[in-house]
Amino acid sequence: MIGAGPIGLEAALRSAASGFETVIHERGTVGANVRRWGHVELFSPFVMNSSQAGRKIVGAGRPADDALLSGDEFASGYIEPLARAIGGEVTIHEHSQVVAISRESTWKHHLVGRRSEVTDRFVLLVEGSEGESVDTADVVLDCSGTWGNHNPIGAGGIWCPGERRVMTTGDYEIPNTEGDGAGWYTRRHMLVVGSGHSAATVVVALSGVSETRVTWITRGQKETPLELVGDDPLPARAALVTAANQLAAxxxxxxxxxxGALVLAIDGGPGHFSVAVDDPGRGRQVIAADGVLGLTGCRPDRSLYGELQVHECYATGGPIRLAAQLLGEA
Ligand SMILES: Cc1cc2nc3c(=O)[nH]c(=O)nc-3n(C[C@H](O)[C@H](O)[C@H](O)COP(=O)(O)OP(=O)(O)OC[C@H]3O[C@@H](n4cnc5c(N)ncnc54)[C@H](O)[C@@H]3O)c2cc1C
Structure with a gap:
């Protein structure tokens, strides 16, 4: 397994129970990505974010099925206990990053169209605290998630001029406007780009900060920034979308x-960003902002398996059979 997030751990639990010798390589520590947005509350109840087998092995101290946990509560109440509980059966290497995957003897150009004949093992280049090493496996599950591999904010889905120079990793994450350093957000003008639930979370949080203004850019030109899921079975998600849409209106x-605005270029830095925007309502303009937050989604790091033959969907980048199934359901 690559990654000790909730999916990697659940997969490892299942794999070990099926009799496989199971190893997890985790780039940071268990639940590292969830911890990065630990102050944000999940909108799905705990029972939807855990498996029956996982809840059973973690035992009575686990969160209530209907609890709406923050990321930190999810990590300390379930992800970390789950890692400890499976520790006897599964080897978890923390600070162990998988850099690339191939196969022992069947390289990328071999057996084109005949991959079902492949019998050799996967080889993985792993970078750990003691240097680089190679691991091998019969089966590899990429459970590395997407958080940290953020989409750019520029028009066309690519970086706009200046973006790679002036935006830092933190500018693509969800700030904690109530935790350490929260004072920075008071009396600011913040530019938020994106139309998903992370952007909505940030807009709602910033709107509650004293004397702070938000300019919210969404690529779509719909009646509201986000669409409500009809009869949303997740009330917390519906409440978030409603609050964000009301603020926009x-x-x-x-x-x-x-x-419908597009980000054309960005310059400056914290406290003095200038962002060139093409706004169908007001034309081209340069917006001055103290901070810019890009919340335009995340994608998997597909470079990991670039040396394998993975048939991908050209629109989503997902493995084709999974993508086709999901698109079929959409
Ligand atoms: C703010 C926010 C709120 C969310 N709310 C919900 C919600 O309410 N309900 C819901 O179902 N989902 C929610 N999600 C989605 C949530 O992130 C996923 O459901 C869940 O965390 C995905 O788990 P994962 O194990 O696939 O990935 P992650 O939690 O991202 O874990 C991946 C792990 O892989 C590790 N890793 C990455 N690359 C490598 C590498 N090369 N080598 C080794 N290790 C690596 C990372 O360090 C990380 O520990 C939310 C996401 C965000 C950002």
Whole structure:
């Protein structure tokens, strides 16, 4: 397994129970990605974020099935106990990053169209605290998630000029406007780019910060920034979407929504960003902002398996059979 997030751990539990010798390589520590947004509350209840087998092995101290946990509570109440519980059966290497995957003797150009004949093992280049090494496996599950591999904010889905120079990793994450360093967000003008639930979370949080204004850019030109899921079975998600949409619609709110706007270029830095925007409503303009937060989604790191023959969907980048099934359901 690559990654000791919730999916890697659940997969390892199942794998070990099926009799496989099971190893997890985790780039950071168990639950590292979830910890990066630990202050944010999940909108799905605990029972939807855990397996029956996982809940059973973690035992009575686990969260209640209907609990809406923060990322930190999910990590300390379930992900870490699950890792400890499976520790006897599964080897978990922390600070052990998988850099690349191939096969022992069947290289990328071998057996084209005949991969079902492949019998050799996978080889993985792993970078750990003591240097690089090679591991081998019969089966590899990429459970490395997407968080940390953020999409750019530029028009066309690529970086806009200046973006790679002035934006830092933290500018693509969800700030904690109530934790350490929260004071920085007071009396600021923040530019938020994105139209998903992470962007909505940030807009709602910033709107509650004293004297802070938000300019919210969404690529879509719909009636509202986010669409409500019809009869949403997750009330917390519906409440978030409703709150964000109301802020965008309310002219007296601290949120100025620019639907259909595109980010053309960015310069400056914290406290003095200038962002060139093409706004169908107001034309081209340069917006001055204290901070820019890019929440335009994340993708898997596909470079990991670039030396394998993975048939990918050209639109989503997902493995084709999985992508086709998901698109078929959409
Ligand atoms: C703010 C926020 C709120 C969310 N709320 C919900 C919600 O309410 N309900 C829901 O179902 N989902 C929610 N999600 C989605 C949530 O992230 C996933 O459901 C869940 O964390 C995915 O688990 P994962 O194990 O696939 O990935 P992750 O949790 O991202 O774990 C991947 C792990 O792999 C490790 N890793 C990455 N690359 C490598 C490498 N090369 N080598 C070794 N290790 C590596 C990482 O360090 C990490 O520990 C939310 C996400 C965010 C960002």
């Amino acid at each position: 309310d002219e007296s709110s601290p949120v100025d929504w620019l639907p």
